[in-house]
Amino acid sequence: MARVGVTPSGAIEVDELMAIVFGSAFFGSGGGGSVEAGGRLADELRAALEDAPVGVVALADLPDQARVAVPASFPQPQVMPSIAAATNAFRALGERTGDAFDAVVPLDLTVHGVLVALGVAVACDVPVVDAAGSVRAARRLDMTTWAAAGVVPGIVAMADPRDVVVIGTDSIDGAGSAARAVLAGDTLRSPIGGASWAMNTNTLRRSSIPAALSAACAVGNAVLDAPSRGTDPVDALVATIDRAVVVGRGRLGRVTLALTGRREHVEIRIDTLRGPVEILSIDSHIQLRSPQGVLVGAPDLISVVTTGGRPLCVRELSSPELAEIEVAVIAAPTPEATPARVPTEAYDRVHATFGTTGPVPFGIHHLDP
Numbered sequence: 001m002a003r004v005g006v007t008p009s010g011a012i013e014v015d016e017l018m019a020i021v022f023g024s025a026f027f028g029s030g031g032g033g034s035v036e037a038g039g040r041l042a043d044e045l046r047a048a049l050e051d052a053p054v055g056v057v058a059l060a061d062l063p064d065q066a067r068v069a070v071p072a073s074f075p076q077p078q079v080m081p082s083i084a085a086a087t088n089a090f091r092a093l094g095e096r097t098g099d100a101f102d103a104v105v106p107l108d109l110t111v112h113g114v115l116v117a118l119g120v121a122v123a124c125d126v127p128v129v130d131a132a133g134s135v136r137a138a139r140r141l142d143m144t145t146w147a148a149a150g151v152v153p154g155i156v157a158m159a160d161p162r163d164v165v166v167i168g169t170d171s172i173d174g175a176g177s178a179a180r181a182v183l184a185g186d187t188l189r190s191p192i193g194g195a196s197w198a199m200n201t202n203t204l205r206r207s208s209i210p211a212a213l214s215a216a217c218a219v220g221n222a223v224l225d226a227p228s229r230g231t232d233p234v235d236a237l238v239a240t241i242d243r244a245v246v247v248g249r250g251r252l253g254r255v256t257l258a259l260t261g262r263r264e265h266v267e268i269r270i271d272t273l274r275g276p277v278e279i280l281s282i283d284s285h286i287q288l289r290s291p292q293g294v295l296v297g298a299p300d301l302i303s304v305v306t307t308g309g310r311p312l313c314v315r316e317l318s319s320p321e322l323a324e325i326e327v328a329v330i331a332a333p334t335p336e337a338t339p340a341r342v343p344t345e346a347y348d349r350v351h352a353t354f355g356t357t358g359p360v361p362f363g364i365h366h367l368d369p
Contacts, residue, residue, distance in 0.1 A: 003100045003101075003102050003126075004063050004065045004066050004067075004102055005063075005102070006055075006057055006062065006063060006066055006102045006103055006126070006127055007057070007061075008055030008056055008057050008127045009056065009057050009058045009061040010055075010056040010057070010058065010130070011053035011054060011055055011056055012053055012054040012056055012118070012128075012213070012217075013053045014045075014046055014049055014051055014052075014053065016217065016220075016221075017042040017045060017046065018038075018039070018042060018220065018224065019216075019217050019220030019221045019224055020038075020042075020114060020115070020118075020213070020216050020217060020220055021035055021038030021039060021041075021042055021111060021115070021220065022035060022038075022219065022220035022223050022224060022309075022310070022311065023109075023215065023216030023217055023218065023219035023220035023221075024038065024109055024110055024111045024113070024114040024115070024216045024220075025038055025110075025111050025311040025313070026216075026219050026220075026223075026237065026303050026305065026311040026330075027109040027110065027135055027136065027137075027215070027216060027219070027301065027303075028108065028109060028110025028111055028112070028113065028136070028137045028313075029137070029286070029301070029302065029303035029304065029311055029312070029313060029314075031110075031137045031139055031281075031283070031284025031285070031286075031313070031314060032108065032109075032110020032111050032112055032113060032137035032313075033081070033110055033111030033112040033115075033313065034111065034312075034313040034315070034316055035111070035310055035311060037080060037081070037111055037112070038111040038115055040080060041080075041081065041083070041111070041115035041116070041119065042115065044083060044119065045083075045115065045118055045119055045122060048119070048122050048123070049122060054118050054121060054122060054127070054128060055121070055126075055127035055128070056127055056128055056129075056130050056213060057103060057127045057128075057129055057130065058129075058130050058210070058211075059129060059130060059131045059204065059205055059208060059210040059211075060205075060210070062102075062103065062129060062201045062204070062205075063102075063201065064200075064201050064202065065200075065201070066102040066103060066200070066201045067099045067100075067101055067102055067198065067199070067200060068101055068102060068103045068104065068105050068129060068198075068199055068200075068201070068204055069090060069093055069094070069099070069101050069104065069105070069195055069196070069197060069198045069199070070104070070105050070106070070107050070117075070133065070195065070196055070197040071086040071087070071089065071090045071104055071107075071116055071117055071120040071193065071194070071195045072086060072107040072112075072113065072116060072117075072193065072194045072195065072196075073085070073086055073112045073113075073116045073191065073192075073193050073194070074158070074179070074183055074191075074192045074193070074194055076183075076190050076191065076192070079190050079191050080191065081112045081115070081116050081191060081193070082160070082161060082191035082192075082193055083115075083116055083119030083120060083123065083193075084123075084161040084193075085159050085160050085161050085191050085192055085193030086116045086119070086120050086159075086193030086194065086195065087119070087120045087123040087124065087193070088159035088160070088161060088162070088164060088193065089157040089158055089159035089164065089193045089194050089195040090104070090120050090124065090157070090193075090195040091124070092157040092159060092164040092166060092195070093155060093156075093157040093166075093195040093196065093198060094198075096155055096157065096166050097154075097155060097198045099198055101124070101126060101198070102126060103121070103126050103127050103128065103129050104117050104120050104121045104124070104126060104127075104128050104129070105117065105128070105129045105131055105132065105133070105197075105199075105204065105208065106128070106131075106132045106133075106212065106213070107132065107133055107134070107138060107144070108132055108133060108134040108135070108136065108137055108138040108144070109132045109134065109135045109136070109209075109212045109213075109215065109216055110137050113132065113138075114132075114213065114216060116193070128213070129204070129208075130210065130211055130212065130213045130214055131204065131208040131209060131210050131211070131212050131213075132208065132209050132212035132213075133145050133146045133147075133197075133207075133208060133209070134209070134299075135209055135212055135215065135301075135334075135335065136298060136299055136301055136334070137284065139283065139284060139285060139350075140176060140346060140350075141153065141172050141175055141176045141179075142172045142173070142176065142343060142345075142346040143298075143299070143343055143346045143347065144343070145207055145208060145209055145341075145342070145343070146197055146199075146207045146208070147172045147343055147346070148207075148341050148342065148343035149206060149207035149341075151197065151199065151203055151207050152169070152170060152171060152172060152175075153169060153172070153175040153196040153197050154168070154169065154170075154196075154197075154198065155167065155168055155169070155196065155198065156169060156175050156178060156179060156194060156195075156196040157194060157195045157196065158179060158182050158183075158188060158192055158193070158194045159188065159192065159193055159194070160188045160189045160190070160191065160192055160193075161191075163187070163188055163189075165182050165187055165188060167179070167182070175196065179194065209335065215240075215241075218240045219237055219240050219241070222236040222237050222239065222240045222309075223236060223237050223309035223310075226309060233305075233307070233308055233309025234246060234249070234305060234307060234309055234328045234330070236309070237305065237309055237330070238330060241330075241332045242332070242335070243332060243333055244301075244330055244331065244332035245330070245331055245332070246328055246329070246330055247272070247277060247288065247295070247296075247329040247330065247331050248270070248272025248273060248274050248277060248328070248329050249272060249273070249307065249326070249327070249328045249329075250270050250271045250272035250273065250326070250327065251270070251271050251324050251325065251326060251327070252268065252269075252270060252317065252322060252323060252324060252325050252327060253268075253269035253270060253271045253276065254267070254268070254269045255267070255268050255269075255317065255318050255323070257318045263282065263283055264281070264282070264283055264284070265280075265281070265282050266279075266280070266281040266282075266314055266317070266318050267279070267280055267281075268280075268281075268304075268317050268318065270304070270327060270329055272329070275290065275291065276290070276291070277289065277290045277295070277329060278290075279302065279304065279317070279329075280354055281314045282350075282353050282354060283353075284314055285298060285350045285351075285353070285354075286298060286302045286314070287302075287351065287354050287356065287360070288302045288329065288331060294356055294360055295331070296331045296360070296362055297347070297351050297354075297356065297360035298347045298350065298351075298360075299334045299342050299343075299344065299347050300331065300332065300333050300334050300360075300362045301330075301331060301332045301333075301334070302329070302330075302331050303329075303330045303331075303332075304317060304327050304328070304329055304330075305327065305328050305330060306325065306326065306327055306328075307326045307327065307328060312327065331362070333362040334362075344359060347360075348360075
């Protein structure tokens with residue numbers, strides 16, 4: 001199927017890449033990559049772009065006949081995402097489905113999700129859609145709005161920079177299980193990229209969160225522009241997110257890190273003026289707790305930033321180099337105006353790993369004066 005031709009309705013300029021990095025690091029705090037990793041990927045993009053912008057198309061402006069797909073990286077400890085591997089998988093998916101894709105869509109609003117999608121868009125000379133399947137780190141396929149809307153991946157392509165594995169599936173769980181099996185095997189070598197969810201425009205519109213990249217840009221620009229405006233970077237960041245609040249400011253306290261098999265368990269205490277809060281992370285799934293109980297858990301957003309507004313990923317928070325650093329804890333509820341319902345069932349299963357049963361409400365009111 002030939003491309004229909006998509007005219008970008010906007011662009012991400014080279015000098016805006018760090019704003020994208022900061023914004024996507026904020027939204028992807030649960031396990032979507034660090035600012036440092038984003039900076040490396042941004043450098044790779046700059047070299048490929050040679051000062052040209054990345055074309056962006058608004059979800060509403062995507063032609064009805066367009067075909068899109070979702071490139072991704074599969075996170076692995078201490079391994080940088082590979083744009084080349086994701087590009088290889090994206091092209092293999094098109095060969096299998098018979099599509100010459102007109103655009104790419106980020107899997108989620110994270111450093112890895114966004115920067116890899118931008119890299120694949122540049123490599124394949126197509127624009128990126130200003131949308132995503134999650135505005136949080138989606139560590140599993142069933143945590144996306146596409147899954148919540150009943151959109152089945154159908155075909156999943158996984159690849160390293162040289163080799164490809166293509167999997168057919170008729171369910172979200174099947175796609176996830178197949179992907180985990182490939183990652184656990186020796187068929188492909190790290191780093192591994194993927195591509196799936198070959199969709200038409202109508203499917204994408206009814207199941208995606210619009211203006212995701214715009215949200216990341218707004219956060220990043222707010223933080224990076226704060227010094228020149230003489231404003232507090234944390235307050236500037238929070239002002240860009242609907243109903244976001246600063247839970248507290250304080251110092252990093254006790255940090256413990258345990259590895260049980262393939263599972264990483266991190267506990268971090270932050271001593272705020274309102275009292276201590278704890279961040280618990282199991283495989284980058286995060287909960288925020290106080291002595292009153294669980295305050296926030298995914299799919300609501302929990303992010304820890306330095307007082308200068310730099311988002312910190314879980315691995316950075318557990319780093320000895322950051323002991324006693326001044327931070328702010330920010331929380332924001334999941335957007336209510338999404339085309340597809342939030343897949344809370346998937347998150348409930350994750351919260352069960354913390355010993356929490358039932359829905360986790362957005363509970364910042366517990367800390368109100």
